[in-house]
Amino acid sequence: MRKYILRRLLLMIPTLLGVAVIIFLLVRVVPGDIVEMRYAGQGAFVTKDLLEKERARLGLDKPLWRQFLEWMWGILRFDFGSSMWTGAPITHEIAIRFQLSLQLALMATTVAVLLAIPLGTLAALRQDTWVDYVVRVFSIAGLAVPSFWLGILMILTFLLFFGWLPPMVFTPLWKNPWENLSQLIWPALAVGYRYSAVSTRMTRSAMLEVLREDYIRTARAKGLVEKLILTRHALKNAMLPVFTVIGLEFAFLLGGLVVTEQVFNLNGLGLLFVESVSRRDYTLVQALVLLVAFVYVFVNFFVDLLYAWVDPRIRYQ
């Protein structure tokens, strides 16, 4: 087991290195760099000399391999550099938004789990009845309705019928839980509904498979109460693939809520990403993508370990 964990951890390195190389090259392929972006906005006459000087200051005049190695060397020392646009350390830029994004991702995941597991189980138990159909339509609709539109509808409803709007400024949970929740619960619902769809379907199909297993028939035959069969025997076994889906979605919720954040006017990692892409803020884009990829790879690894823990039949070599 220990050997397996070690090997998996080592395998993360090439994946993350690959992500780093790709994003490093991607941002640099985009026409126009940050220096041009900044001075183009000012409209004043700029000499070529000034542009070159600015590039040299940001280290953009060095050869690509050198820039990459310096970036990697920084990461090894936990030094992610500074944002090319604001000049503030990247850790700071990310930290002030991370709290919001993390909380939102956690809340949306909770919404998704609370919807998915009961609904998916119910649909599996009542397969091919109207209950099943309603749940399936509900979850397929969740995949179809854009969460940014759901957000617009929510805001519109509040505005038209209640003359109220969710707070615009983020307040940390411990400072004022009420303010905090009345801002974040709506995006969490809009996004959570969408993400519940995949998990609901996964729960349903996993349950359908498990309910046909021999040990369920044995449990029924020995007269076990249906509730116990469900919770102890069926759900426990059906949850594995659901864990995977939920875990991986969580990783993407952290950095991929680009559009929803826009609608709810949230200053999270998604917005930061869009801003830094349009400003060609190389260092910040690189750091953000690497962060999301890291969380994704790590969650993937964690879920696999969870498998072994939940299901004693799985033993990794």
Added chain:
Amino acid sequence: MALNKPLDAVAEVPGEAYRPGWVRAVVRFSRRRRLGAAGAAIVVLMSLCAISAPLIAPYGPLETDFAAQLRRPNVDHWLGTDAFGRDLLSRLIYGSRTALLVGFTSAFLGATLGALVGVASAYFGGRIDLGIQRIVDIFLSFPIIILALAVVSILGTGVFNVIMAITVPMIPNSSRVVRSSALAVREMPYVDAARAAGFGHRRIIFRHMLPNVMAPYLIMLTAYVGQAILLEASLSFLGLGVQEPTAAWGLMLRGAAVEFAETAPWMAIFPGLAISLGVFAFNLFGDSLRDALDPKLRTL
């Protein structure tokens, strides 16, 4: 002659007139999978709308009427007008062209290229497989929207660049799913037989393996159309997709729709409904298709 008798008798049962195979398949599919059939019906309707847009749309998609700005739904403009006095219904009808064009093209390209990579990866196995799968791993650890944004910022906006931006993140996804089916196909005796017969790699991959992973391929294709429409809407909503004045659903939700949402809510409601209905129909159809073709396949 005697042997033919029972067969003739079956053919003569009233109401069971001869129908081509695919018609029977369609009838059976719609009887057994009502939801899927409903989805397929909406898809067909949407495609008809897109094809006959100039015939059924009451106004041109770019026709502005500054005397009729922000009109609420009425007899002349069934779904109201936008900030430029453009008829919303007409723009929605023309928008279905953008949605379907982007949806079908990028889903087809993404699923097909992915299937090719997946089958090749499974067929060659060993180091090639390992190498390809590590690259796929790398791409899978980007959120789709972030990868799409990256491609858009390189290529620029506009319909064809958006198609590229949506296709790229689909390839690794589809290759992973198809590969897992292709691994089983590779072990089939007929693949060995083909190799023993001295066929080349290309012929075995295209003629022997690809046709046998059609089920996951078709399922993904339908699911991807819905996802692609949604992604196009998201990109256009961010202002990074299809550009004004082209009629596109996501684009219609941007800017004025939000600005005037309080006074002209129809501008924010109907395009969203169109996106939802379109994606919903494709997903409904894809879902039933999956149940029908491959009940054990869990991925989406």
